[in-house]
Amino acid sequence: MPDKGPVRIILQHSHTTTYYTEQETIAACQIEVQVLQQLCDAGVIQGIEDVGGERRYSTEDIVQLRRAHRLQHDLGVNVEGIEVILHLLRRVESLQHELEGYRSVQKD
DSSP states (O other): OOOOOOOOOOOOOOSSOOEEEHHHHHHHHTOOHHHHHHHHHTTSOOOEEOTTSOEEEEHHHHHHHHHHHHHHHHHOOOHHHHHHHHHHHHHHHHHHHHHHHHHHHHHO
């Protein structure tokens, strides 16, 4: 099977969730299967298991995997550090949304 080049998945906010196969996910994130497995085992991403027993990954999982890859590849952060950093980033994003909500209420 000839190599078709890099897989591109365009991430957009949507009300529906799209799930990708393991192969699509590792191609889109440019990571090895072992790295994906490590990050799943560490709880960095969840994924879901489909009826056939194959794991599928959401767009949010892909966003987290790309962040994890940058942390590991570019900055040399280990899996435990990635888990902590991504948790803190999610918490900061949550607090930012909460603050935006308070600001919009004050404007009314």
